[in-house]
Amino acid sequence: MKIYIDQIGNHHVFETTPKRIVSLVPSQTELLYDLGLEESIVGITKFCVHPFHFKSTKKIIGGTKKVHFEKIRLLQPDIIIANKEENIIEIVEELSKICPVWVTDIITIEDNLQMITDFGALFNKRTESQKWMDKINFARNDFNHFMKDKSIQKVAYFIWANPYMVAGGDTFINEMLKLNKFENIYDNNPKYEGRYPEVVVQKMRIQGDPDLVLLSSEPFPFTDEHAFELGRHTHHAKTVFVDGEIFSWYGSRIIKAFDYFKIMHQKIA
Structure with a gap:
């Protein structure tokens, strides 16, 4: 026993x-x-x-x-x-x-x-x-070495539309963002409490103005129209479609994340 x-x-x-x-x-x-x-x-x-x-x-x-x-x-x-x-x-x-x-x-x-x-x-x-x-x-150690000279970038990670929802703090997604030196503008944002808050995208500029807007492949099927709409509510953000499984699935799938992240950084550089 x-x-x-x-x-x-x-x-x-x-x-x-x-x-x-x-x-x-x-x-x-x-x-x-x-x-x-x-x-x-x-x-x-x-x-x-x-x-x-x-x-x-x-x-x-x-x-x-x-x-x-x-x-x-x-x-x-x-x-x-x-x-x-x-x-x-x-x-x-x-x-x-x-x-x-x-x-x-x-x-x-x-x-x-x-x-x-x-x-x-x-x-x-x-x-x-x-x-x-x-x-x-x-x-992970190899990826940390890859990231050591990378600059911090502000991001918003969207998981849903109609209404728009994002990954907030205290989530595995947020930890994966930190791993990539992405500063989540909705992490510990007093105006948007909760792990996956509903947000007013028209206020993105004054509430963080991200460098990158990340659109997850799951659970919502974002389109180019969503990317355009979200992008126009920032000053200069690049909108990127990302693999939701990579950012949100824990377990053994994380082993695939590190190579994915390297390629992602090369694309957004």
Whole structure:
């Protein structure tokens, strides 16, 4: 019997290694796969698009905000993997009646590394998790070296239109912006509280006037028209379409972020 503590402080007791996993978070599904747990994953959300073949080989149990409890119960999971931001507490509490629900809480890269370590211990994949830790740390150090002479640029990172919404502070996206020496004009902005505030774009000039306006590829499909509209509310900002998965997915996908960021900086230079 072993006791484990998840990232929101819940204690979990397992007599044996959990063998049947339901994952409620796309990026964590990908991580579990990359740790060699494909055979153990029995249920995923409709948004779990990596790896691609899971859509036809795993049971779809709903989305991240609305799950099908009976489908999950019939899968007889040993553990359900959730996330504090992605899955509301009411869902977690209801699922806890089925089996233990492991909740992650990822804001920083260090939180992400802790999750990988936790999964390595929890699922007896310590060697695999250490390999991922080593690869991520090596790539991050290399990227920090790449960035050392780069100047700080002010940015606004948009995730939605109608109404316009941005990534604020206390988010993984904001941490990835910091990694790139991007100063988020909506980080700790007293006029726009919350992690993903709705903003008045006509006031961008007086509330930060960014050098770059970043338009995420998910969850909203921004167009050239959006780029033009947002750009005209700044003095000089360059509008850039960016890969939302790269900025918002934690887990093992972060290893792909560093090369992506290098190319992005070369394009915006």
